[in-house]
Amino acid sequence: MTKVLLACDKLAKRYRDGSGEVQVLRDVSLEIAAQSMTAIVGSSGSGKSTLLHLLGGLDRASAGHVSYQGDAIEQWSNDTLADWRNKKLGFIYQFHHLLPEFTALENVAMPALIAGDAPKQAEQRAIELLEQVGLPHRAQHRPSELSGGERQRVAIARAFVNRPEIILADEPTGNLDDDTAATVYQLMLDMNQAMGTAFVVVTHDNSLAQRLQRVIRLQHGQLVEDRAGEMA
Numbered sequence: 001m002t003k004v005l006l007a008c009d010k011l012a013k014r015y016r017d018g019s020g021e022v023q024v025l026r027d028v029s030l031e032i033a034a035q036s037m038t039a040i041v042g043s044s045g046s047g048k049s050t051l052l053h054l055l056g057g058l059d060r061a062s063a064g065h066v067s068y069q070g071d072a073i074e075q076w077s078n079d080t081l082a083d084w085r086n087k088k089l090g091f092i093y094q095f096h097h098l099l100p101e102f103t104a105l106e107n108v109a110m111p112a113l114i115a116g117d118a119p120k121q122a123e124q125r126a127i128e129l130l131e132q133v134g135l136p137h138r139a140q141h142r143p144s145e146l147s148g149g150e151r152q153r154v155a156i157a158r159a160f161v162n163r164p165e166i167i168l169a170d171e172p173t174g175n176l177d178d179d180t181a182a183t184v185y186q187l188m189l190d191m192n193q194a195m196g197t198a199f200v201v202v203t204h205d206n207s208l209a210q211r212l213q214r215v216i217r218l219q220h221g222q223l224v225e226d227r228a229g230e231m232a
């Protein structure tokens with residue numbers, strides 16, 4: 001049986017605004033298996049980013065549960081959550097969020113240093129990852145000296161530095177042209193194959209989503225479709 005890494009059960013999220021409550025997610029239950037690749041699609045405002053944030057413990061649900069290997073994360077303290085996010089999860093965003101004053105190498109090494117790795121060890125791991133994403137020659141460049149696709153590849157390398165079990169990616173190719181987006185997608189598929197890291201990828205792009213193993217669709221905050229993609 002496949003190991004379930006991350007799961008949510010009857011998840012709901014409501015926001016209060018001036019005129020009352022807005023229900024952004026309702027009754028979402030799903031399981032993410034180890035080493036799997038899942039796309040979350042749906043129109044703008046359907047709740048994709050909200051779901052990803054709840055799965056990553058970046059926000060708290062209004063109702064329902066998120067569990068990691070069977071442990072309900074809402075029971076954890078903020079310190080435990082932060083430690084879990086640093087060591088077991090990787091995050092990739094639409095805008096790379098690289099630190100502008102640091103080199104590509106330093107950006108990739110940063111989460112390893114935060115996790116307590118020795119600087120030499122963190123640097124060595126960052127060099128290996130920059131090689132894996134095809135950018136060893138850009139290690140000493142700052143983000144402003146890199147192309148959009150290169151920055152996103154550095155962000156992918158950074159997401160892997162602490163050997164996470166799962167990477168949550170929010171529109172990782174949303175800011176790239178079609179060809180660069182396809183290359184970055186292929187890189188994520190290759191990294192999944194090479195390291196067995198699970199991915200949950202929020203995307204607007206149905207054709208890229210279709211290249212993953214599983215495609216989940218949200219509509220008005222509800223899970224309306226859960227089907228196999230091409231990779232299945």
Ligand SMILES: Nc1ncnc2c1ncn2[C@@H]1O[C@H](COP(=O)(O)OP(=O)(O)OP(=O)(O)O)[C@@H](O)[C@H]1O
Binds near residue numbers: 042
């Ligand atoms: N902090 C907040 N307060 C109030 N409403 C919010 C808040 N965050 C998100 N929303 C609302 O929740 C809904 C879902 O937002 P979410 O960002 O999850 O959608 P999405 O599917 O990721 O959209 P997109 O594809 O445009 O990024 C939207 O209607 C949004 O306006």
